[in-house]
Amino acid sequence: MRPPKDHKRSIRSVILTLIALIAGAAIIFKAWELVAVLENKLVALETNVGADQPEQVCIEPAQRKSWTTLSREEKAEYIRAVKCLAERPSYLNPNSTVYDDFSYIHITMGNAMHMGSGNLPWHRLHLHLYEQALRSECGYGGLQVYWAWEEESEDPIHSDFFDPETGFGGNGNLTGDHLSPEDSMTRIDKNRCLVDGPFKDLQPQWYARLPDPKSVDPYVDPVFDPHCITRSFTEAFKDPKKHAKEFPPIPFGPNAVSKLLAIEDYSEFNLAAEAMHAWLPVSVGGDYMALTAPNDPTFYPHLTNIDRMWWKWQAKNGKKKGMAYDGATYRLSEVNASLDDIIPFPAFIGLDRPMRIRDMMDTESDYLCYTY
Numbered sequence: 001m002r003p004p005k006d007h008k009r010s011i012r013s014v015i016l017t018l019i020a021l022i023a024g025a026a027i028i029f030k031a032w033e034l035v036a037v038l039e040n041k042l043v044a045l046e047t048n049v050g051a052d053q054p055e056q057v058c059i060e061p062a063q064r065k066s067w068t069t070l071s072r073e074e075k076a077e078y079i080r081a082v083k084c085l086a087e088r089p090s091y092l093n094p095n096s097t098v099y100d101d102f103s104y105i106h107i108t109m110g111n112a113m114h115m116g117s118g119n120l121p122w123h124r125l126h127l128h129l130y131e132q133a134l135r136s137e138c139g140y141g142g143l144q145v146y147w148a149w150e151e152e153s154e155d156p157i158h159s160d161f162f163d164p165e166t167g168f169g170g171n172g173n174l175t176g177d178h179l180s181p182e183d184s185m186t187r188i189d190k191n192r193c194l195v196d197g198p199f200k201d202l203q204p205q206w207y208a209r210l211p212d213p214k215s216v217d218p219y220v221d222p223v224f225d226p227h228c229i230t231r232s233f234t235e236a237f238k239d240p241k242k243h244a245k246e247f248p249p250i251p252f253g254p255n256a257v258s259k260l261l262a263i264e265d266y267s268e269f270n271l272a273a274e275a276m277h278a279w280l281p282v283s284v285g286g287d288y289m290a291l292t293a294p295n296d297p298t299f300y301p302h303l304t305n306i307d308r309m310w311w312k313w314q315a316k317n318g319k320k321k322g323m324a325y326d327g328a329t330y331r332l333s334e335v336n337a338s339l340d341d342i343i344p345f346p347a348f349i350g351l352d353r354p355m356r357i358r359d360m361m362d363t364e365s366d367y368l369c370y371t372y
C-alpha cells in the first residue's frame with residue numbers, strides 16, 4: 001500500500017491542478033470556437049423530441065423535498081427509480097442507459113458551462129430533465145430531492161444520506177492499493193468500489209479524464225469504460241472532529257450559506273455557489289473527481305441543494321434578482337452572457353425545443369413548475 005499522503009497538501013494540489021488547468025486553457029482558448037461547437041451540437045434538437053406532447057400549464061408548483069425529511073418508503077422509492085434509470089435504454093448511445101446519458105451529457109456539454117455564467121441555469125435544466133426521466137421512464141411519483149448539507153455540516157459523514165440501508169451507501173473499499181487524489185482525477189480507482197448501499201452493483205459506463213490544458217477543444221471525450229462507483233473519503237471527512245483544521249475543505253455550513261446569499265451580483269454569486277459545491281467532490285473523491293461525477297447518484301441531491309441556494313437568492317429580491325444574469329456566457333468566453341443564450345443540450349426526453357437561459361430563471365414557469 002502507498003504511504004498515506006498529507007491530506008491538506010492533497011486537497012491543495014487538487015485545487016491548484018484545477019486552477020492550472022483552467023488558467024492554461026484560458027490562454028489558448030478562443031470563445032468563438034466554443035460557441036460554434038455548442039451550436040453544432042444543438043442541431044440535433046431540431047428533430048423535435050416529444051413535440052407532440054401537450055403544453056403543460058403550471059397551476060400549483062410541486063415542492064422538492066429534503067432527503068432527511070422523507071419517510072423510509074419515500075427514500076426507497078427514489079432509490080428504486082434511480083436504479084430503474086440504469087435499466088432504461090439510452091436516448092444517445094447504443095447499448096447504453098438513460099442513467100448513463102446524464103453523465104455523458106455532463107462531460108460533453110457541462111464542461112463548457114462550469115465556471116461560466118451558464119453554470120447555474122445549465123445545471124437547473126440537467127436536474128429538471130433527470131427528475132422528468134425518473135418520472136416518465138420509471139414511474140416515480142415524487143420530485144427530485146435535495147440534501148441540505150448545511151444543516152449537517154459538523155458531521156456530514158454520519159448523515160442518513162450515506163446510510164447503507166436507507167441512503168446512498170458509504171465509502172469505497174478501504175483495502176488494497178489506491179490512487180492518490182491527484183491520480184484519481186485522471187484514472188478510475190477500481191480498487192475503491194462501493195462496498196455497501198443500494199448502488200454497490202451499479203456499473204456506470206462513462207468516465208472522463210480532465211481536459212488537457214494544452215488542448216483548444218473545450219470538450220472532453222467520454223471514455224467508454226464500465227466500472228463500479230468509486231468513493232475515496234478523505235481522512236478529514238471521515239473524522240471532522242479530529243481534523244477540525246482541515247475540515248471543511250471549503251465552508252458549507254449555515255454561516256457560509258448566509259454569506260453566499262448576501263452576495264449582490266449574479267456572476268459573483270454563481271462562481272461562489274460553484275466553489276461551495278466543491279466541498280463534496282473533494283471530500284468524497286472517486287468518480288466525483290471527474291466530469292463523470294453524475295455517475296455517483298449522490299450528485300443529484302447535492303446539486304439540487306445548490307439549485308435551492310440559487311432559488312433562495314433569486315427570491316430574496318423579487319423580480320430584480322429573479323432575472324439577474326450577467327458575466328461571461330461560457331467558461332473562458334469573452335462574450336457577454338444574455339438571457340437569450342441557448343443552453344447547450346442534446347435532443348432528449350422532456351426537451352421539446354432548445355431552451356434559453358431565460359427559460360430557467362423562474363422555477364414556477366410552465367416548463368419547470370417546482371418550488372422548494
Ligand SMILES: [Cu+2]
Nearest residue numbers: 106110114123
Ligand atoms: Cu457540473
